[in-house]
Amino acid sequence: MKNNWSCFYRCILTALLLISSVANASELSDRFHEYQQALKENDADKIATAAKSVFSVVENYPKNNKNFAAASLNYGKALMGLGKFEDAEIYAKKSLESHRKIYGDKGVQLIDPLLVLAEIRARDVYSNRNGGYRRYIEDALDIAKENDGKDSLLFARVNLEAGKITLNYAKERRAHTYLEVAHTAFYGPHKKDTYGRFYSSFYLGKYYLSRNLYKKAEPLLAEALDVVDVENGKDGQLELTTRAFLVETYDKLGQKEKSIEQCRAIGKATPFNMDQELVPLFNRVAEYPTSALEFRREGYAIAQFTISDSGFAEDIEILETKGASSFGDAAKKYLEQARYAPRFVDGAPVDTPDRKVKFNFNLAD
Template identity: 30%
Template sequence: MKTWTKTACALAILAISQTAYAEEAPQSQRELFNQAYSQYKEAIAERKNFNAVKFAKQSYLLGKVLYKDSPKDLAALTVNYATSLSNIRQSDKKKRKVTHKKAKALFDEALTIYQGIKPAQTTAIIDTHLKKAKVMPTTGGTKDEIEKALELAEKNGDEVFVAKVKMLAFDTLNRGKYTRHLRGLTIEALDTFQEKLPENAIDRVMAEFNVARIYQDEKKSNKAEKLYLNVIKQFDTLDYSHPFKLGAHSRLISIYEKRGDSDKSTEHCIAIGKMKPWQEDQDPVPLYRTALDYPTNYAMLGKEGHVVLSFTISKSGTVKDIEVLQSEGGRKFEKSAKKMLAEWRYAPKFENGEAVDAKNMKIRLDFTLG
């Protein structure tokens, strides 16, 4: 299997040339640009979206001077600024609308620049259309941008290339919920990969993972299970822990626990424990959790409270030896908290290559009426 390269990277890498500075630009402007662009990349790596917007804007404004004779680089800076705006999460609908409108205008600006460059910047234009789709105010507008990207792909590539663009659309626009249009494109892409590519081709395996997610969300667990198992099988040939392999193990735990098949779930809990060994100061996160059952009569009375529990994570990732350390609100909160925690699954702790019990774990569970 080839070394993993994300589909988006294969289609469009909008990198800034290190040699494209205008010679006549003042040294201070070059230094300011270098600093702003470095801070932008750092903000992206750290997922600090508001910082990314700030430094992407600075890079863009300085780039209008420094890269006025290098349209490809100027277009890339424009896309960076627009993309950083589109990545901001805003609960206020009016503010989000204004932000998306600004991002859309910048994407249009970048498309105008790209379309004037020879030779044609097909992959960059496709990438920009898909990113623009994310900020369109209507579902129809989003679909139109996807179709523009696909039309370009069909003119300039074979079936596999078109399928890669469909998967790039999924990667760019996936927000945890799938429109019927996006779902259809993703499954079409997998059909193409399964027909045209070998079983261990990275694009095919990544598509299998994403389609499995769709099937799992649609409660088609048998279809999802089959695809997740094949993802694990293919990545077992690699000598490092791939995030899709980890994700497949984690999602299979949820499928098996909901079926009541804890033995199969255990296999994948142990696999994750081997892939991601515990750190000494680690606060373990459950791989599978059930919802807290709020006692009905307490809720009717408006009672709130909390429970602090100690417990052990067994060698198979189950929870045992649950004890109440402290609680407030009533015994029914304690009973509900213990029942829920007993159903959770964790990755077991490994020492010297062997799974061991992780004792003296602690968790606080809050019962609040929102």
């Protein structure tokens, strides 16, 4: 399973590559290859620079030119990656306008720029105050439904993408509606679509996890893990993230042995770096002590502990505090609830003593 499947509905990059290979496009082709290289390096600044370079070649092309449509969208996505949402929206709208001139108001090719605009709006907390992203999603769903029907693979995929955007960025309950439609489709008429099965289970499980509905999250996350393990073999970060979600889910459900099983599976798949900063398997924030808040105190606590062969923090000792002694209590409470991937030696999990971590308590945070 490939992690870049999120652009399933339209492959703009391939389209631009094919178009740029025609005559009178040598410069465009060279710059596009630079853009492709930046994508492989996954460097947001380089991607934006290369995307801008590609767009500069086509910016004076007619607005009904496919190169213009693709390059402006890619530049918009690159700017979104830098968090420059206002500028990103400008170029994504240019692309949407161009797509409309080329394909009409109901062409399926409009789905890509519509969903990019939805993500831009959802990620920008200022422009999203009135749910501005929703109209783009609904337009994309309408196009998919009118072209291929409500039972189509395209409609299922657009619902899945809509659910991801709404859950990850807008953080609204309506994500459940989109994800339920997608999950029903991918475990019904489109069950042969492995990618859809994994992502619809994963994101619907993530939705329930975000709502602390652990009993509903567990079977969906387990379902997603089965897709990765059984049908596609190991799949790197997707598998590990799913397992980490299951660690938290089983922990909350009081199913200790199952939580430990997932911790160990992650540890076995992940080399343990003794010099690397410790990162828990699921994110929590140490609770700021009430007394320290009342007196506007800032400071830190340094803790030492053992990561057990089961992934628990044991033998916790507070080595140093500054600002308030309660910072040490907060750090200890955090570690008592944290879970880590244990170290493996000769194929077996082992305890790892004398691990240290610093907890900073700053009011600005």
